Amino acid sequence: MTAQLIDGNALARQVRAEVVDRVARLKARGVQPHLAIVLVGDDPASQVYVKHKVADSEQTGLQATLDRLPVDTTEDALLARIRALNADAKVHGILVQLPLPKHMNAQRVIEAIAPHKDVDGFHVANAGALMVGQPGFVSCTPYGCLKMLESIGVDLKGKNAVVLGRSNIVGKPMALLLLQKNATVTVCHSGTRDLKAHTLQADVIVAAVGKRNVLTADMVKPGAVVIDVGMNRNDEGKLCGDVDFDAVKEVASWITPVPGGVGPMTRAMLLVNTLEAAERASG
Numbered sequence: 032m033t034a035q036l037i038d039g040n041a042l043a044r045q046v047r048a049e050v051v052d053r054v055a056r057l058k059a060r061g062v063q064p065h066l067a068i069v070l071v072g073d074d075p076a077s078q079v080y081v082k083h084k085v086a087d088s089e090q091t092g093l094q095a096t097l098d099r100l101p102v103d104t105t106e107d108a109l110l111a112r113i114r115a116l117n118a119d120a121k122v123h124g125i126l127v128q129l130p131l132p133k134h135m136n137a138q139r140v141i142e143a144i145a146p147h148k149d150v151d152g153f154h155v156a157n158a159g160a161l162m163v164g165q166p167g168f169v170s171c172t173p174y175g176c177l178k179m180l181e182s183i184g185v186d187l188k189g190k191n192a193v194v195l196g197r198s199n200i201v202g203k204p205m206a207l208l209l210l211q212k213n214a215t216v217t218v219c220h221s222g223t224r225d226l227k228a229h230t231l232q233a234d235v236i237v238a239a240v241g242k243r244n245v246l247t248a249d250m251v252k253p254g255a256v257v258i259d260v261g262m263n264r265n266d267e268g269k270l271c272g273d274v275d276f277d278a279v280k281e282v283a284s285w286i287t288p289v290p291g292g293v294g295p296m297t298r299a300m301l302l303v304n305t306l307e308a309a310e311r312a313s314g
């Protein structure tokens with residue numbers, strides 16, 4: 032069997048087109064959705080990510096403003112900046128790019144963002160809202176993965192879903208989203224004893240470990256759906272995921288490529304969350 036590809040670029044284009052329509056409706060009511068991005072320091076990867084976020088926003092009609100703060104900014108100064116953005120009614124979404132410089136406590140900084148403007152979904156109030164099934168903001172990567180699963184029409188009810196990785200940003204929220212859809216969810220991690228025994232039971236596998244070839248073909252049940260969140264480099268420096276794509280695609284029914292899979296969807300879901308924040312704020 033050769034798996035069908037879940038095309039993240041194509042799906043992200045659809046999501047962005049919907050954002051454009053909804054932005055137009057908001058603008059017709061005099062509301063300009065606005066994402067404020069704060070970047071501290073000059074980490075090269077962060078600069079690229081932030082540039083994409085600004086460009087994505089502008090291309091879909093969202094206003095994006097970028098605050099660049101020097102690497103030696105104090106945590107107090109950053110917190111003061113966040114408080115000002117919290118108080119600014121024209122700002123609907125706030126995103127503080129991570130990682131922060133080592134002298135800052137990232138969790139304290141995230142908790143300073145007003146939960147109703149936390150479009151990353153990292154605030155403990157949004158994590159808690161997801162846990163109890165209340166509306167909030169869902170972290171963009173797992174939210175994008177769920178959209179990809181929905182796009183292929185897979186009914187998750189009663190399915191065995193295995194999440195590889197337990198990060199606060201991907202693994203844990205992904206598990207909760209799958210649980211909400213009535214899947215039977217297993218979260219595997221570095222302490223898991225027999226990973227293959229778990230993955231071989233899975234109808235759906237989401238790999239979010241951050242290590243190449245974590246999932247090989249012998250670990251996948253024929254017909255399983257495989258979502259690859261990984262962003263790694265192989266020996267030739269080429270971008271690759273956590274999944275041994277060439278081999279696993281011969282076993283799976285559906286698979287996401289890297290690049291062109293989860294990455295574009297993560298970017299698109301930030302636009303959705305920002306738009307949602309603006310819609311909620313304007314009733």
Ligand code: GUN
Pocket residue numbers: 080126127128129130151171
């Ligand atoms: N750094 C890498 N990915 C992300 C993200 O999704 N949000 C934020 N705030 N920082 C990041």
